[in-house]
Amino acid sequence: MTGHHTIRVARVYEPRSAGDELRILVDRIWPRGLSKNSADLDEWCKEIAPSTHLRRWYGHVPSRFREFRERYVTELGDPERAAALAQLRSLARHHDLTLLTATKELETSQATVLAEHLRSTLT
Numbered sequence: 001m002t003g004h005h006t007i008r009v010a011r012v013y014e015p016r017s018a019g020d021e022l023r024i025l026v027d028r029i030w031p032r033g034l035s036k037n038s039a040d041l042d043e044w045c046k047e048i049a050p051s052t053h054l055r056r057w058y059g060h061v062p063s064r065f066r067e068f069r070e071r072y073v074t075e076l077g078d079p080e081r082a083a084a085l086a087q088l089r090s091l092a093r094h095h096d097l098t099l100l101t102a103t104k105e106l107e108t109s110q111a112t113v114l115a116e117h118l119r120s121t122l123t
Contacts (some may be wrong), residue, residue, distance in 0.1 A: 005096045007118050009111045012100040016040045021096040024088070026111050028055070031102035041100055047084040050110050051075060065108045072113050085118075092118055 006019065012031050016023060023041040028049035030036070049055070050072050058068040076085050091097060097118075101111035 005092055005094070007092055007097045007099065007115045009099050009101065009106050009109065009115050011104070011106065012039065012041065012102050017098075019096060020098045022091060023098045023100055024091075025100045026114055027101050027103075028052070029102075034102075045084050045088065047080050048076075048088065048114060055110075060103065060105055060108065062108060068110075069113050072110055073117055076114075076117060088114075088118060089122060092122055 005021075008019065010017075010020075010023075012025055012027075012034060022043070025031075025039070025041050025044045025046075026048050028046045030044075031039075050058070050068075054068065054071055054075060058064050075081055088097070099111045099115050101109050103109045103111070106112055
């Protein structure tokens with residue numbers, strides 16, 4: 001079945017909720033303190049994460065978020081990220097997605113930027 005499906009963002013440390021159909025980790029680095037055996041996720045899509053250079057530049061400094069968003073969306077056009085983005089779009093057409101990240105500040109995270117981008121580009 002295709003149609004409009006939910007794309008939400010959550011911390012990877014949170015337990016699976018009733019609305020979590022597919023839980024996909026979108027961080028490049030594995031979350032601290034979380035074993036791969038105890039991680040309740042369906043996929044790890046590290047290719048979609050911002051480049052190491054961009055991630056380090058941003059450093060979750062709130063005043064840099066607007067520029068980070070612009071740079072990250074530009075990076076999503078890179079071949080490696082574009083392929084991963086196409087895969088996530090395909091999944092989002094058929095399933096509810098929960099994009100997982102380790103950051104505490106969800107509102108200014110790359111997972112939130114990615115979720116917004118996915119929602120805006122699904123047709």
